Amino acid sequence: MPAKLNTRDRVVFAAMELFGEKGFQSTSVADILSRSKVNAGSLYYYFPGKQDVLLAVLETYCAGIGPMLLEPAWNSVHDPIERVFALLARYRELIVQTNNTYGCPIGSLALELHEPDPAVRELLSKNFSAWVSAVEKCLSASGLRLPKGTNAKKLAIFTLTTMEGGVMLARTYRDPKYFDDAVSQLKNYYKSIFASK
């Protein structure tokens, strides 16, 4: 937890960690209070309720995709296709670092919240869309010829699909090889597309 955060940000940061570790429903407001060292009165001064903390967390994720996820993954990688796999490699690190319990926080929330209010659902899809858009830009920059103009986006979506599925299986089996295999099959698919040109 970064030092010198103001009260509101301490709440958001603690909630972000906890929602990732235990999910939204399993995290109590009391959990957030104790991790953030904030009192109940202060949390409810900034947020009408727990749900609104979730909204702030999802906005923070969305804003952080560039600086917190892509830039660290890409700072020493410049080839656009390599960047896609560097991004996936970042997820592999997270899996290993968490003893194979990592779940993509967005994907986990998307499946955990069965009837989220529309604002939550919108932010979940915005997060996915931002990720897809970043990958799509790599694909477009790669010189991949697009037979119909929409393939880069579809392939980017498929890349997200594969990542999410791979993370889910790796977590369920507590074994990163399920993620590795997903990535390796995806790479084969990429190769087959490049070879077809």
Added chain:
Amino acid sequence: MPAKLNTRDRVVFAAMELFGEKGFQSTSVADILSRSKVNAGSLYYYFPGKQDVLLAVLETYCAGIGPMLLEPAWNSVHDPIERVFALLARYRELIVQTNNTYGCPIGSLALELHEPDPAVRELLSKNFSAWVSAVEKCLSASGLRLPKGTNAKKLAIFTLTTMEGGVMLARTYRDPKYFDDAVSQLKNYYKSIFASK
């Protein structure tokens, strides 16, 4: 809900529905009682606790993969590769039937339960493995030549990965096209593999 079920099975069946609709944590024991028309005393006569109801549900899913999922999907389809896509088409039906809120119950539980007890985790992976094994048999029966002997299993796992990712995205965006695109990309990949022989 099937009529004439005994008390224990009514509990399991109601819980299976509710866990699928709302997840495990959002389903209260009171929810299970009211849907199953069973009293608290009876539920706790058969099960030590809510967790044990979940175990029974997961065992029921595992036992039902053949009769409840594969057989209906495959009764008019005999080509082994077509069977794989008929299975995926079954998930598409579920997505559409639920107004794009369908989540694979196993996958959803796998992401919802962050620290499941070992028995739960084992049943989750058993469910996945049974699904993978069924698909793997199709692939092996298809005459697909296996360069290293393990590709059928890996491709079956990748098929599950794609299904789970596709279901997650379709649900998040509330749009079946995300599932359709995942399946269509997977089909392309299959084609590229067959073409390489």
Added chain:
DNA sequence: GTCTATACCCTGATAGAC
């Protein structure tokens, strides 16, 4: 803006008659 104390409800689970 921050603090403590507390209201009030719903949760999983139990007791004990039948």
Added chain:
DNA sequence: GTCTATCAGGGTATAGAC
């Protein structure tokens, strides 16, 4: 095996002094 009534605890959220 089934029933009703109930418990103890933790959940979100609020009140009101500072």
